[in-house]
Amino acid sequence: MSSTSRIWVVAATMGAVEALKDQGICRWNYTLRSLHQHAKNHLRSASQTRMLSSQTSAAVRNQLREEKAKQSEESLRTVMYLSCWGPNN
Numbered sequence: 001m002s003s004t005s006r007i008w009v010v011a012a013t014m015g016a017v018e019a020l021k022d023q024g025i026c027r028w029n030y031t032l033r034s035l036h037q038h039a040k041n042h043l044r045s046a047s048q049t050r051m052l053s054s055q056t057s058a059a060v061r062n063q064l065r066e067e068k069a070k071q072s073e074e075s076l077r078t079v080m081y082l083s084c085w086g087p088n089n
Contacts, residue, residue: 013035016031016035
C-alpha cells in the first residue's frame, strides 16, 4: 500500500472517529472494531508485502542476468563469425 493511500485511510478513519464521537462510546467502539476487522481481513501485513517485493526483485534480477547472458553470447558469435569468415587484410 503506498504512503499516499495510507494517509487517506488514516484521514478517513480520523474523520469517522470525529464524526462519531458525539454519538456515544458504544457506537464508537463498534466502528473501531469493524474498521480493525476490515483492515485485518483486506490488507496485507508488512511481512507479506516485503516477501512479495523481494520475490519481484529476484525475478527482475534473473531476467536481467538472462538478457546479459544472451547479449554476451551474441557478441561471442559475432566475433567468431568475423574471425572465421570476415575480410582477410
